[in-house]
Amino acid sequence: xxxxxxxxxxxxxxxxxxxxxxxxxxxxxxxxxxxxxxxxxxxxxxxxxxxxxxxxxxxxxxxxxxxxxxxxxxxxxxxxxxxxxxxxxxxxxxxxxxxxxxxxxxxxxxxxx
Amino acid sequence: xxxxxxxxxxxxxxxxxxxxxxxxxxxxxxxxxxxxxxxxxxxxxxxxxxxxxxxxxxxxxxxxxxxxxxxxxxxxxxxxxxxxxxxxxxxxxxxxxxxxxxxxxxxxxxxx
Numbered sequence: 001x002x003x004x005x006x007x008x009x010x011x012x013x014x015x016x017x018x019x020x021x022x023x024x025x026x027x028x029x030x031x032x033x034x035x036x037x038x039x040x041x042x043x044x045x046x047x048x049x050x051x052x053x054x055x056x057x058x059x060x061x062x063x064x065x066x067x068x069x070x071x072x073x074x075x076x077x078x079x080x081x082x083x084x085x086x087x088x089x090x091x092x093x094x095x096x097x098x099x100x101x102x103x104x105x106x107x108x109x110x111x112x113x
Numbered sequence: 114x115x116x117x118x119x120x121x122x123x124x125x126x127x128x129x130x131x132x133x134x135x136x137x138x139x140x141x142x143x144x145x146x147x148x149x150x151x152x153x154x155x156x157x158x159x160x161x162x163x164x165x166x167x168x169x170x171x172x173x174x175x176x177x178x179x180x181x182x183x184x185x186x187x188x189x190x191x192x193x194x195x196x197x198x199x200x201x202x203x204x205x206x207x208x209x210x211x212x213x214x215x216x217x218x219x220x221x222x223x224x225x
Contacts, residue, residue: 050211102156106155
């Protein structure tokens with residue numbers, strides 16, 4: 001199993017550009033989440049999903065959209081990139097229920113100039 | 114949602130010394146998880162604690178959940194250079210919540 005696959009690994013955007021960060025998991029996990037990690041801020045939840053067709057906002061959702069059309073995929077869209085969105089983005093998935101740990105992807109390092 | 118304070122933020126130890134990081138909450142937690150992130154890597158799930166007073170061990174790592182389920186600790190005995198990284202605690206934000214909230218982490222450096 002590949003686990004959680006994120007693409008791309010690195011990306012540079014200009015302010016105002018849009019892009020989609022891809023996330024796919026092959027473990028048939030119900031839960032999927034997107035986090036951003038900034039120095040000194042830990043991991044902050046952007047959006048999460050508890051199943052196909054169900055998404056909800058986390059702590060820092062502004063400027064991001066998500067959708068979950070299949071169990072496997074959970075893309076994160078940046079609508080109009082801003083320098084404040086420069087960060088490392090992690091996608092994670094878990095089996096249903098609060099008794100399971102999350103499996104993280106290897107991350108996407110995004111720079112907005 | 115529930116918040117957790119993790120201390121210390123940084124810890125530098127000589128190889129062979131012990132290390133402990135703590136997570137503290139003002140409210141009772143249903144469970145708590147611990148993750149490790151190596152430099153340049155991604156968080157990796159270590160363990161989950163659920164019961165009051167629970168103690169679990171993984172080789173040199175000892176995890177504890179407080180009797181009141183408001184705090185937790187991770188203790189590493191005789192640190193090695195392979196222990197370098199940031200250790201995070203994480204918890205679900207409230208009863209029935211699906212949001213996993215992370216502490217800010219403790220960054221461990223091990224001096225050979």
